[in-house]
Amino acid sequence: MKIAVVLRQVPDVVEELVISDDGRSLSEDDVMYLTNEADDHALEEALVLKARAGAQVTAVSAGGDEAKEALATAVAKGADEAIHVAVPFEHRGDNARLASVLGPMMKSAGYDLILTGVWAADQMDAGLAGGLATQLSLPYVGGLVSMSLDPNGAHAVVRKEFPGGRLGVLEVSLPAVFGIQSAEQPPRYVPVSKVLAAKKALRVREQGEPPAVAAGVRASKLVKSGSEAKAEMLPGAVPQVAEAIVRILRERGIA
């Protein structure tokens, strides 16, 4: 069983997000990255499957150098192999492009299972897993909360949460691409010393980026969202408040 997990690096919103001078993207110098939360769950699910039935887990990270940190952590947690795909800053949020970069590489590697988070914080759509499935002509289900594989690796039984508190159990033939909502257990902790050791010993396979594709969606503007209307509290005792309300209503021509 060969499992690939895609670990996207997304801007950490704990740090202030600075809009760059072009007015339609984030300032690269100010961005701190972290692994997309749902992708972290995808890795955990892969490691759970590995522990249960044995599997070769490949961590694939797309982005700049910071993506290698995520790979070291993945290897320290138990991934067997690490692949780094360099993607320029301005293209990292574009799923169509990511899928077109990752698809051909995954096709030749012959994975039985490709897992990634069902969504990512910086994406223009939630479509990476679906895009990959299209690229690879494989079945896709997203929003999964757990799965089990049959012993001969022919199909997977996956559980998907539907709105309204319904849990679907679906049978999917393998190979397939799955979008993980949450792993069946919280992502494991790995001590810093192990991550540092993994970083030192890390052997990353570099995967270059193929020629650009014409993206269908283009960001034209990125602005700080703010509330357009704000509530004003009228202070004071009841007579003053009443007076203030009357004044406001008169000012606006309502009364």
Added chain:
Amino acid sequence: MVVSAESLLVSVEGQGTAGDATDEFLRRMLKLPMGDKLLSCIQCGMCSGSCPLGYAMDFTPRKMIAALRAGRVDDLYRSESIWLCVACFNCTYRCPVGVPITDRLIAGLREELLGRGVGVPPELQAAFERTSRYGNPFGESAKKRDAWTKDAGMEVPVLHEGDSAEVLWWVGCFGSYNKRNQKDTVALARILKALDVDFGILGSDERCSGDLRCTSQGEEGLFDVLYQHNAEELAKRKFKEVLVGDPHAYNAFNKEYRRLGTPLDVSHYTQFLAERAADIKRRSKKEITAKVAYHDSCCLGRRNGEYEAPRTLLETVPGVRLVEMPRNRENALCCGGGGGANWLDSYIWQRTRVPLAMQRVQEAAKTGAEILAISCPLEVPRFEDAIKTAGLEGRLQVREISHMLAEAMGLNGGARP
């Protein structure tokens, strides 16, 4: 007579039981300073008897060592007792032969479990992850560490590379980020200014000192990374002494940083100010008319033997009548927040049902004290929560000594405190 390390290992190996894992554990301990002391245990049980949570442990410290001798470390790895330790240091303090139970035995067992990724309470993992990523256990931006200075109502000097000051003030995570602790941080800043102390802070280059999160908790790798960062940043500035607000940082600097090659002339703020008590007393005009009980923090008291400085300072405040709780100084009851336990409250509560902080505020209230004075920032949120739970609101207040001094000196009010 002390049993030699080798003879214990040989005897364990000789049994041909589950000794391999135990051997491995003991060999690791022997490489650490004082690690060989683990083998000097005389099984007197003083540790277990003095542990405030020993009653809830299937393996008390004495039993843990007995299990090691029986070659059964695996039993300990399966025990939840490892995560009940609040690093109060009672066991180590009381041990007649000086076995470093908190810093070696408990830390070593936790390190092993962290390495295996099994049985580690998720809340503690999350705190480790945040500390590793942001340099503080709250998951706040490292860049915002000195944001509190904006509300200080005074200019707080930030030392950058190459800058110098007489005193480098290590503010710490709680003092920097926790809204409630920030009031006390500002109070201390104003006191330093009033006393004409030439000081500066590290600003956003400061990270968790490592003690609270790490040294007795088993995340040694995380401690190493924090130590490296902090030692490098300290080396870039010139200063004569270090002033810390958090006793845990005091402990880390005093013990671990020194051992690792960064000797600092460090004092806790109560020690620093106690040397200036006469000056403070002269400037203190405003009365705080109240009965005050002082809670000895574990890191300042049992771990580092400082009991008098905080009391000396409280006596400078006009109107204060100092009373003692029955358990004071080296017998003080822990607030329950050390050794990472601040992030294990629900885990420990589920297994003990009587929070230490709650017991402590009840003890304080019984003395008739109206103020529970403290010198460790963790105790503010811990005791304030406990006061609410214990129904003591309105009867007992928790106050950092710095905040009381600043009030007496007429420095509070204005922008923040």
